[in-house]
Amino acid sequence: MAKPKRKGEMEIPNHIMADLCSRFVINSDGNEQHPIRIFYITEHAHWHYIDFYCNEQAELPKCNHKALTKYIFSYLPSLSHFLPKFDAMYQEWTVYKRxxxxxxxxxxxxxxxxxxxxxxxxxxxxxxxxxxxxxxxxxxxxxxxxxxxxxxxxxxxxxxxxxxxxxxxxxxxxxxxxxxxxxxxxxxxxxxxxxxxxxxxxxxxxxxxxxxxxxxxxxxxxxxxxxxxxxxxxxxxxxxx
CATH class of the missing domain: 3.90.79.10 (Nucleoside Triphosphate Pyrophosphohydrolase)
Incomplete structure (x- = not known):
């Protein structure tokens, strides 16, 4: 599930991504795997990343929820097929959340x-x-x-x-x-x-x-x-x- 790095793209170490994905995404209830509901799950992953990783390791990239979620989508094969319509999905979720x-x-x-x-x-x-x-x-x-x-x-x-x-x-x-x-x-x-x-x-x-x-x-x-x-x-x- 390693995500290839592109020039100029932020990079989060694989062991951190593996922890975030296994802790919040992979082991989540199947009912939560709807492409819109998944944004709520990655919101918790983002909070965990900022609180328990970025605050302890200053060299890690500090990113917002959208950026980390897109990174997770590209990291996990089960979600990568949503990438072509990611921006539209995220916008739909933000409207719904409001x-x-x-x-x-x-x-x-x-x-x-x-x-x-x-x-x-x-x-x-x-x-x-x-x-x-x-x-x-x-x-x-x-x-x-x-x-x-x-x-x-x-x-x-x-x-x-x-x-x-x-x-x-x-x-x-x-x-x-x-x-x-x-x-x-x-x-x-x-x-x-x-x-x-x-x-x-x-x-x-x-x-x-x-x-x-x-x-x-x-x-x-x-x-x-x-x-x-x-x-x-x-x-x-x-x-x-």
Whole structure:
């Protein structure tokens, strides 16, 4: 399964490719081998490659998900026949992925005066609520519990209620956030996934913006209001509840 190197092309050592492919692709469920579903599998392979290889071996090529996936397709004979239409397939997957619903939680202190905000690892400015995309055969509330736990280390399974939530459409993507009050602000916060969350803070509810030019956020906590652009649709309810 060795992939021949072409001039100017990135090269990942065969033993690393063998590990990634056997760990994530070759031994995956047969139902996951659909050419579109395979991109989800290679997404996990990409995270593993960056976290456990690139961070330890600086000489390795750092590539994005698309580049590594194409490399995997060319490495594995079982996938190489998809290469002529790879770009179109990848574009189809990215469009589909954007349409997948996201679920998460708005974690509020017992007095409703503070809310837990998180900042994604790849983001240097934007803040949001812990949330993520629903997985196959997973309910919305199960997704919310999982995402909150993965991003904060807080288990909200016993506090979450399926009738207490807010919905919003961001373009073509549906987002549902469950209202989860009663979380102590001194709760231990420990994200469970590597390089998932850059920072987290309990912020005053009154400091959150209700529109992109709201001056209260900059005045109160020194952060520009447009750094909360995906929070704004939910803030009005949080402030008036």
């Amino acid at each position: 349409s997948i619903p996201s679920y998460g939680g708005i974690l509020l202190s017992p007095d409703y005066k503070h809310v837990l905000m998180v900042q994604g690892y790849t983001s240097k400015t934007s803040w949001g609520f812990p949330k993520g995309k629903v997985e196959s055969e997973e309910s919305g509330i199960e997704c919310a519990v999982r995402e909150v736990y993965e991003e904060t280390g807080i288990d909200v399974e016993k506090q979450i209620h399926d009738a207490q939530y807010l919905d919003h459409w961001f373009s073509e993507q549906f987002t549902r956030l469950y209202i989860i009050p009663g979380i102590q602000t001194d709760s231990a916060i420990q994200p469970k996934l590597r390089k998932e969350i850059r920072e987290y803070k309990w912020m005053p509810v009154e400091a959150l913006p209700t529109h992109k030019n709201d001056p209260i956020t900059k005045q109160s906590i020194g952060i520009e209001p447009n750094n909360f652009f995906k929070v704004i649709p939910f803030v009005r309810w949080v402030k008036t509840s």
